[in-house]
Amino acid sequence: MTSTRDHGYARYKLDGCRCYTCGWAVAQYNDAREHAIRRGEWQPYVDATPVREHLLRLRDCSLGTRRVAAIAQVDRKRLFAVLNGRPERGAGPQERVRPALAAAVLRVEPTLDNLGAATPISSVGTHRRLTALVAAGWPQTYLAKRLGTSNGGFGNLLGRSQVIVRTARRVRALYDDLWLSDPREHGVGARSFSRARNHGASHQWAPPGAWDEDTIDDPWAFPDWTGRCGTTGGEYVHFRIGVPVCDACRAARREHRAAVKAPAA
Ligand SMILES: [Zn+2]
Ligand SMILES: [Zn+2]
Structure with missing residues (x-):
């Protein structure tokens, strides 16, 4: 779609x-x-x-x-x-x-809250929320169940560039409900928990802490893994906390190097 x-x-x-x-x-x-x-x-x-x-x-x-x-x-x-x-x-x-x-x-502008439930919209915020929950240790089977869908349906959801408003709202509500909680205190076994986290890490899915609730739906926003992502200081923090360098930090490094190499005006 x-x-x-x-x-x-x-x-x-x-x-x-x-x-x-x-x-x-x-x-x-x-x-x-x-x-x-x-x-x-x-x-x-x-x-x-x-x-x-x-x-x-x-x-x-x-x-x-x-x-x-x-x-x-x-x-x-x-x-x-x-x-x-x-x-x-x-x-x-x-x-x-x-x-x-x-x-x-x-003053009326379209928002997730006032659009019609069947209107197709960008899936950006939906993807970020679901992948963040997996990265935080919520197994896909658990999330699929909470969303009333199958594992296949969940995978499908992640592959789409658009979702309908009803789905986006459901995912937002689930995210709001779970993102601050520890999955292990909600019936998720230790093994499923670490499997989900490893899966998230292997796909470089940003955890909830890297996202800002105000910008998670903004296509221009990027996850802040380090608290300094997108600045020249970000790369160092990536190494320190053992998280692969993100695109924003890589771009910042390139820009910095180009500026250092350029002859002084
Ligand atoms: Zn355009
Ligand atoms: Zn970064």
Whole structure:
């Protein structure tokens, strides 16, 4: 399963695409959106165009007017008027709206909590959570059971580039439940525990401690194994704690060497 969304807002938000087109589209768009929200602070009415455009982008993310109205706590009829007008009265799409309505709609962004349960999204956060739990000593059979799937289903999950929102939420809840616990205090035998840890280590799967809850879903985030990963000091800590040097530390070393070699300007 790979994404079929065009590059742009929805692909950036849901598929975690960080290509130039997606990044540029979202940066430009966020500027315009912030501007539209600010403009409303001192006007009785504002242009409805940014609201309409935002509704269309949210629709690309499978967030329809019903759901947006519920999240923004506005009357769905008002969103219809902005999108389609009132054909029964011969009125086209509404041109101006109250700033409060505009701001409420413009602040809605797709998240794991408000997207539809069947919407396909990037599997990045799901993979990181599951592999982190294995690295921490939770056997795959245990995790598969807790997720209501088979071992094969679990392996399948790890091989996918996309998952549906329902699965991502389930994995997030399981991770939140387990990541601070010791598997051996929850019925996992000593042998299964070390087998899981060895499996994680052999795949260089980062443990929960290397991830930050705020960024674990961010495709640009990398695991911090040493507390200094991505800096020139990180490599030394890898050697000290006996963990293979990670990509971020390797890149930092390359950069450092190139800088040392370069003739002084
Ligand atoms: Zn892209
Ligand atoms: Zn590192």
